[in-house]
Amino acid sequence: MRILFTCRPAYGHLFPLLPLANAARAAGHDVVFGTGEAFVPKVRELGFEAHRVGIAISDAEAEAKRRHGEDAGFLDVGITMFAELLPWATMADLRPLLPGLRPDLVVYEQSDVGAGALARQAGIPAVSLVIGRSMPPEVLAVATARLAPLWDTPPADAMLGDACVDVWPDSVRDPGTAAVPKVFRMRPTPYDPEVPLPLLPEDGFVYLTLGTVVFGATQVLRGAIAALSRLPVDVLVALGPGDPAALGPVPGNVRVAGFVPQAEVLKHAGLVVHHGGTGTVLGTLAAGLPQLVLPQGADQFANAETLSALGAAKALVGDAIRIDAIEAAARELLDDPAARQVARGVAAEIAGMPAPEEVLAELVSWAG
Numbered sequence: 001m002r003i004l005f006t007c008r009p010a011y012g013h014l015f016p017l018l019p020l021a022n023a024a025r026a027a028g029h030d031v032v033f034g035t036g037e038a039f040v041p042k043v044r045e046l047g048f049e050a051h052r053v054g055i056a057i058s059d060a061e062a063e064a065k066r067r068h069g070e071d072a073g074f075l076d077v078g079i080t081m082f083a084e085l086l087p088w089a090t091m092a093d094l095r096p097l098l099p100g101l102r103p104d105l106v107v108y109e110q111s112d113v114g115a116g117a118l119a120r121q122a123g124i125p126a127v128s129l130v131i132g133r134s135m136p137p138e139v140l141a142v143a144t145a146r147l148a149p150l151w152d153t154p155p156a157d158a159m160l161g162d163a164c165v166d167v168w169p170d171s172v173r174d175p176g177t178a179a180v181p182k183v184f185r186m187r188p189t190p191y192d193p194e195v196p197l198p199l200l201p202e203d204g205f206v207y208l209t210l211g212t213v214v215f216g217a218t219q220v221l222r223g224a225i226a227a228l229s230r231l232p233v234d235v236l237v238a239l240g241p242g243d244p245a246a247l248g249p250v251p252g253n254v255r256v257a258g259f260v261p262q263a264e265v266l267k268h269a270g271l272v273v274h275h276g277g278t279g280t281v282l283g284t285l286a287a288g289l290p291q292l293v294l295p296q297g298a299d300q301f302a303n304a305e306t307l308s309a310l311g312a313a314k315a316l317v318g319d320a321i322r323i324d325a326i327e328a329a330a331r332e333l334l335d336d337p338a339a340r341q342v343a344r345g346v347a348a349e350i351a352g353m354p355a356p357e358e359v360l361a362e363l364v365s366w367a368g
Helices: 011-026 037-045 057-068 074-094 113-121 137-150 175-179 218-228 262-266 278-286 300-310 323-335 338-351 356-367
Strands: 002-006 030-035 049-052 105-109 126-129 163-166 182-185 205-209 235-238 254-257 269-274 291-293 313-315
Touching: 002 011, 011 030, 011 037, 011 105, 011 126, 011 278, 011 356, 030 037, 030 074, 037 049, 057 074, 074 113, 074 137, 105 113, 105 356, 113 126, 113 137, 163 356, 182 356, 205 218, 205 262, 218 235, 218 323, 235 262, 262 269, 262 278, 269 278, 269 323, 278 291, 278 300, 278 338, 291 300, 291 323, 300 313, 313 323
Parallel strands: 002 030, 002 105, 030 049, 105 126, 126 163, 163 182, 205 235, 205 269, 235 254, 269 291, 291 313
Antiparallel strands: none
């Protein structure tokens, strides 16, 4: 079977697709990717055929702000980006490629909805892969109306389409998939870039990251480092594509790295402090670790709220993200076993979910 995977040119959009893509390649299927120009070489370095499809999120943001003004809010800028500019750009680039690619199945990360809409027009089975939580109802209503022209007959969920792969375990499951006619459940499986494991501190250290999207929030990172360095444990900071030099000098019990094999790091950590991105949230839950969430944007606030309500994390939002507050919350999470016990319960739940290889077989059967 020939399977086309599509995604925005961003690590947080590509990495969630790779466990399924790697399983497909290992099973002997023909795998091809469509993504933005900046990530075509990165995908080819992973050994996949790749074609330029769509524009960068930053380009869409710049155009949306040009239309609405620099001070416009998310309801204007964000929806113009994700419900208009990005999907139509994907469709424009992908449409002339489809006759040559002739995929039997299209798998798109949920924000790349243009690929799903175009696949349906072409009569190709398509499935979205959930990479985040659904939008608030008032935002979703506006987005749905803006996305409607993409579809001949809009599906119940205009982002997730007719079928989706849902990676959230039941205890923290997002209700947004309830409207999707066909849902495949899959264990959240990390993809770690092939980078060496840094010299780790003694087990039980604090792992700090702001992921691959908001890694540039240097002031938040500096404040978190200042707070965590006061604890009687070591701290490992992963900057992803960020520049360690931007942090300046760090305390003696703090180590700074770029990209790390996060799943391996989590096996040794005692607490994770992060931005609330879906990949880090699910990876930390799968490792059975408590979390301190410092959300910076998008669905990170919803993730923080969900984890806090479950008892698996604490969250500090907006002006509450202060050095003393970070220190106090981190101390409590390290000393109190309650959050860890909740996280271990979710970890057991995640371990029982179907692996990517099983889900791939289901998708192939469904598409066939």
